[in-house]
Amino acid sequence: MKEARRSGDEVFSPSIVRVSLGSAILLGLTRGRLNAEPTTIYLLTYRRGRCTANCGFCPQARDSTARSDMLSRVVWPPFPTVEVVERIGKAFGDRRIRRVCIQSLNVPGILEEIISLARIIRLTSPVPISVSCQPLRREGMIRLREAGVNRVSVALDASTPKIFDEVKGVSAGGPYTWEGHVEALRGAVEVFGRGSVTTHLIIGLGETEEEAVRTMQLCHDMGVYPALFAFTPIPGTKLAGRPRPPIEGYRRIQVAQYLITHGLAKYADMTFKDGVLKDFGVERSLLLRIVESGEPFMTSGCPGCNRPYYNERPSGPIYNYPKKPTLDEVREIKRQLSIH
Ligand code: SF4
Numbered sequence: 639m640k641e642a643r644r645s646g647d648e649v650f651s652p653s654i655v656r657v658s659l660g661s662a663i664l665l666g667l668t669r670g671r672l673n674a675e676p677t678t679i680y681l682l683t684y685r686r687g688r689c690t691a692n693c694g695f696c697p698q699a700r701d702s703t704a705r706s707d708m709l710s711r712v713v714w715p716p717f718p719t720v721e722v723v724e725r726i727g728k729a730f731g732d733r734r735i736r737r738v739c740i741q742s743l744n745v746p747g748i749l750e751e752i753i754s755l756a757r758i759i760r761l762t763s764p765v766p767i768s769v770s771c772q773p774l775r776r777e778g779m780i781r782l783r784e785a786g787v788n789r790v791s792v793a794l795d796a797s798t799p800k801i802f803d804e805v806k807g808v809s810a811g812g813p814y815t816w817e818g819h820v821e822a823l824r825g826a827v828e829v830f831g832r833g834s835v836t837t838h839l840i841i842g843l844g845e846t847e848e849e850a851v852r853t854m855q856l857c858h859d860m861g862v863y864p865a866l867f868a869f870t871p872i873p874g875t876k877l878a879g880r881p882r883p884p885i886e887g888y889r890r891i892q893v894a895q896y897l898i899t900h901g902l903a904k905y906a907d908m909t910f911k912d913g914v915l916k917d918f919g920v921e922r923s924l925l926l927r928i929v930e931s932g933e934p935f936m937t938s939g940c941p942g943c944n945r946p947y948y949n950e951r952p953s954g955p956i957y958n959y960p961k962k963p964t965l966d967e968v969r970e971i972k973r974q975l976s977i978h
Pocket residue numbers: 678737738739740768769770790791836838865938939940943944945
């Protein structure tokens with residue numbers, strides 16, 4: 639395999655790529671038991687060092703002392719790219735997967751590395767490709783699109799500019815600004831189109847439910863799909879001591895996300911008291927129907943992304959269901975939402 643082009647003083651080779659453990663098991667690269675099969679193959683660009691950014695929740699952050707092969711609570715062992723790509727082509731042909739997601743660190747030359755990886759995947763398969771990356775300029779987004787990337791995600795992670803600054807911005811010793819991320823999302827929508835851009839929102843960073851819902855509406859209005867993540871404390875990260883979000887509040891935010899992204903209600907229709915979501919602004923019969931469908935509680939993100947156990951242990955509590963919740967699980971969800 640050829641090396642990627644030269645950028646600055648370094649030459650980057652996409653000959654090795656990290657693969658999330660669940661994806662690696664599904665592709666047959668390693669052995670293991672899967673409680674739920676991933677419907678997307680998650681790849682992480684391979685570097686020996688850490689990310690140059692310093693997000694307080696991330697094991698890859700510059701100042702983190704967590705294992706360097708982790709992202710969220712998932713382990714990402716490295717494999718030869720050729721083997722990974724061949725197996726992705728076969729798994730997509732066999733309809734075992736619906737998407738590939740390339741997650742990247744903020745390191746010099748990363749755009750060239752992502753482009754090389756996307757091109758190699760595209761040579762062997764028409765599988766839809768998402769890229770989750772730092773804010774890029776418009777030219778970088780266009781190059782991703784030309785390399786065969788179908789969707790881009792730029793993660794806001796935080797629901798307010800203040801929390802953003804504290805957990806991943808200047809106050810956290812990072813390179814990012816809220817305005818820069820919003821601008822990059824707008825640029826991504828111009829290049830990829832409305833509905834083909836994602837952002838990640840982590841619930842449990844200190845925001846109120848109202849702030850989270852307001853930001854989801856902002857994203858939706860911009861043509862950006864907000865994918866929900868539950869904050870997961872990882873030993874060795876700056877926010878390791880912070881608790882997970884309460885499941886009841888997370889469920890309310892999932893319902894609001896579903897209503898907003900399906901055009902069934904808006905933030906302005908909903909009622910909040912002291913930041914807590916009290917009324918979804920829809921008829922009770924509709925609310926009951928969507929809650930009982932179980933869909934709002936399934937992993938949200940790019941089409942086909944189910945991130946099994948990215949935020950939770952299989953023993954629970956399950957914040958994002960990687961497959962449709964069972965009747966028993968829906969009963970439990972209704973109890974959490976106090977809906978009878
Ligand atoms: S929503 Fe899923 S597929 Fe899309 S960028 Fe995020 S992790 Fe990747």
